[in-house]
Amino acid sequence: MSRPDEPVEEPTIDDVYEQLETLAETVDTADERTEVRRTMRLVDRLSHNAAVGKVITEFTRKDKAEAFVGSVVVGLPMLVEDGIIAIGAYLATHPALLLANLAFTAALVVGILYVADFREVQIHDPYAGVVPRRPVWVLVIAFATAAGLMTLWGRVGWDEPWLNLCQISVVFTAMAIGGSLGDILPGED
Template sequence: MEDRSEKDQPDVDEVLDELTDLRDSVEDDRQREQVDKTISLVTQLPRRERIRRRIGKYTTRDAAETFVGGIIFSLPLLVEDGVFDIAEHFTTTQVLNVPVFLIANVLFIVLVTVGLVYWADFRRVDVSKPILGFIPRRLFGILCISFMVATGMTLLWGRAFDGDPTNIEVIGRITIIWAAAAFGGAIGDILPGESQGKDLAPENF
C-alpha cells in the first residue's frame, strides 16, 4: 500500500515541466512573476532524489561554477610538457595547408561539452531562451568562459610562448588546455543542480 501511494504521487519534475511551459506561454509580466514564484516554491519541496532536479535557468552562479571547474581541470595540464608535443602535432599535420587535427580538436571540445551538458545522465538540462533563437545559453557560456580560462591561465603561467612557438602553435596549446577547462566547466556547472539567482536572459538586462 505504501509503495502504491508513493507511486501515485505526482512527480516534481513533471510539475516543473508544466510550470515552465506555462511560464513560457504567459505574456503578462505579473502573471509570469507569479509562475516564477510557484516554480521557486516547488523546487524547495523536500525530495528523495534531488540529483534528478531539472535545470532550466542559467545564472551568474552557474557561470562562476564553470569558471572554477575550468580552472581545477586545466591546472594539471598546464605543468605538462606533453602539451607542447600535442600542439606541434596539431599544427604540423596539415591537409592542403589546413591544420585538420587542430580543427578536429575544436569540434571535439564542442561535441563532448554538448554531450556532458545535454546527453549525459547527470542532470536534466533544458534549453530555454537560446541566443539568436538557436544557440543554447548554457553551452555558449561554458565554451566562452572555459576558453577565457584556458587562454588566461596559459598566458599567466608562461606556457603560451615557451620555446618560441609559431602563432598557430600557441593557438594549439590553448585549445588543449581549453578541452580540459570546458569539460571541467561543464561538470562544475551542472553537478550542483539549478542555481538560485537572476536568470541570464536578454530580457532581464
C-alpha cells in the same frame, strides 16, 4: 474523515509510487500494465530530478562561476605538463586535426550538459533562436581560462600565435570538460 482543524499530510512521490505498484497488481490487460509501468518510470524520473535538484533552465553568474571553477580544477594539472606543448605543435601542423579536436570538445560539452543524465538541463532563449547559451558560455569560459592561465604562467609567449593557439586548444579541451561538469553537477541552487 478528517476535521478542518486537523493538519493534512502531504503526499510524497513515494506515496504515489506505492499506489502505482498496487494498481499494477490489479490491472487486467497487458496494455493497462504497460501504461502503469510507463507512469512508474515517469515517477522515477521525477523523483530523480527532485533528489538531484531542480531542472536547470537559466545560465546565471553563479553558473558561470561554477564553470570557471570546474575549468580550473580539471585543467590546472594540464598546465604543468609538457605534453600539451608537443600535442599543440602537432595540431599546428595538422589543421584538420585541430578542427576535429575543437568539434570533439564541443560535442563533449553538449553531451555532458544535455545527454549524460546528470541533471535535467533545458534550453531556454537560445542565441539566434538556435544556439543554446549554456554550452557557448562554458566553451568561452574554458577557452578564456586556458588562454589566460597559459599566458600568465609563461606556457605561451604569443611570439608564434598559431602555435600558441593550438597549444592552448589542448588545455581548453580538458577545461571545457571540467567547466561543463562544474556547471551542472549537483549542488545547492
